[in-house]
Amino acid sequence: QTVVTQEPSLTVSPGGTVTLTCASSTGAVTSGYYPNWFQQKPGQAPRALIYSTSNKHSWTPARFSGSLLGGKAALTLSGVQPEDEAEYYCLLYYGGPWVFGGGTKLTVL
Amino acid sequence: EVQLVQSGAEVKKPGESLKISCKGSGYSFTSYWIGWVRQMPGKGLEWMGIIYPGDSDTRYSPSFQGQVTISADKSISTAYLQWSSLKASDTAMYYCARQSGTGTTAPGYWGQGTLVTVSS
Numbered sequence: 001q002t003v004v005t006q007e008p009s010l011t012v013s014p015g016g017t018v019t020l021t022c023a024s025s026t027g028a029v030t031s032g033y034y035p036n037w038f039q040q041k042p043g044q045a046p047r048a049l050i051y052s053t054s055n056k057h058s059w060t061p062a063r064f065s066g067s068l069l070g071g072k073a074a075l076t077l078s079g080v081q082p083e084d085e086a087e088y089y090c091l092l093y094y095g096g097p098w099v100f101g102g103g104t105k106l107t108v109l
Numbered sequence: 110e111v112q113l114v115q116s117g118a119e120v121k122k123p124g125e126s127l128k129i130s131c132k133g134s135g136y137s138f139t140s141y142w143i144g145w146v147r148q149m150p151g152k153g154l155e156w157m158g159i160i161y162p163g164d165s166d167t168r169y170s171p172s173f174q175g176q177v178t179i180s181a182d183k184s185i186s187t188a189y190l191q192w193s194s195l196k197a198s199d200t201a202m203y204y205c206a207r208q209s210g211t212g213t214t215a216p217g218y219w220g221q222g223t224l225v226t227v228s229s
Contacts, residue, residue, distance in 0.1 A: 036215045038154070045204055045219040046146075046154060051211045089154050091215060097170045098215065100146075103153040 002026060004092050004101040011107045012080050020104045021072040022090030028071035029092065035073035036091040037066055039084075040103075046089065050075060082108050111135045113143075113205050113220035120226045121195050128191035129223045131205030138186035139163040142208040144216060145179060145190045149201045159214055160188060168214075195227045 003025040012018040022035060029035060037050040048057055050066035053073065063079045073090055085108040090101040116130040133143065144159030158169035162181040169179070181188045188205055202222045209217020 034213045034215060040154075045222055046206075047219070048209060048215075048217045051209060051215055051217070052213060055211065057209065057217065087153075091154075091156065093213065093215070096168055097158075098156040099170075100154040100156055 002094055002099050004090060004099050006088075006090060006101040006104045008102070009105045009107065011109050012077070014080060014082055014108055016080050017076065017078045018080060018106065019069070020075045020077075020088055020090075020106070021069065022074070022092065022101050023072045024092055026094075029068060029073045031068065033073070033092040033094075035066065035068075037064075037073075037075045038089045038091065039086045040089065041086045049088075077106075080108055084108055111207065111218045113207060113218060115203075115205055115220040115223045118224040118226070120228070122229055123195055123197055123227055125195050125227075126191070126193050127195055127225065128189050129203060129225065131188045131190075131220050133186045133188070133207060136207075138181075139183050141210060142214040143181070143188045144206055144208075144214070145177075145188075146204045146206055146216070147173075147201045148204065148222075154204075157190070159208075162186075162188065195225075197227050197229075199225060200227045201225060 005023045038046040040046040054066040088104045112134045142159045145157040147155040157173045160167045162183045205220040206216030207218040
């Protein structure tokens with residue numbers, strides 16, 4: 001059973017920078033896992049932010065960026081806004097099925 | 110504008126069958142993969158499977174293979190998720206999501222969700 005692991009929770013101050021990571025139980029995450037990132041606020045459907053490691057959708061704010069970092073996929077928020085408080089999920093491709101990470105609850109405080 | 114409109118909330122008893130729907134509009138329905146994601150109460154997202162309406166090619170997560178059926182009717186631009194015998198553990202929000210069109214089958218556009226409650 002493949003497991004994708006994210007930090008359960010992180011806290012950041014408004015205007016600060018925070019990096020969320022996404023690890024795979026199968027080993028290092030590479031571009032071949034096509035990492036995706038999603039944001040979900042309470043009571044809302046998820047919203048896609050990043051696809052294929054570092055590409056932004058047309059609606060993704062510029063302060064969000066994706067990368068590979070130390071064998072993991074990473075999502076960095078620079079200049080965090082209060083409205084960025086949400087749950088963030090990564091999604092990795094395993095050659096057929098996709099698997100979501102458990103999610104990171106980001107608190108802006 | 111790409112839109113995915115899901116059917117309304119359902120309340121069912123264990124053992125009953127159910128089919129929920131997701132109607133796509135604003136794009137060529139047969140040209141993009143569309144899939145389903147489960148979110149149990151207070152929990153994270155789980156990728157269930159996807160279908161390509163153009164030829165009905167379907168892929169399932171091993172966790173959901175045999176538990177649900179994903180189908181599509183391209184004549185009415187609608188994808189479906191169905192159960193033959195519901196369990197209490199199927200209680201969850203179910204989202205449909207369309208491939209973003211960026212070279213992989215990853216979801217980019219999401220429906221509003223359908224809440225399924227299974228209780229005796």
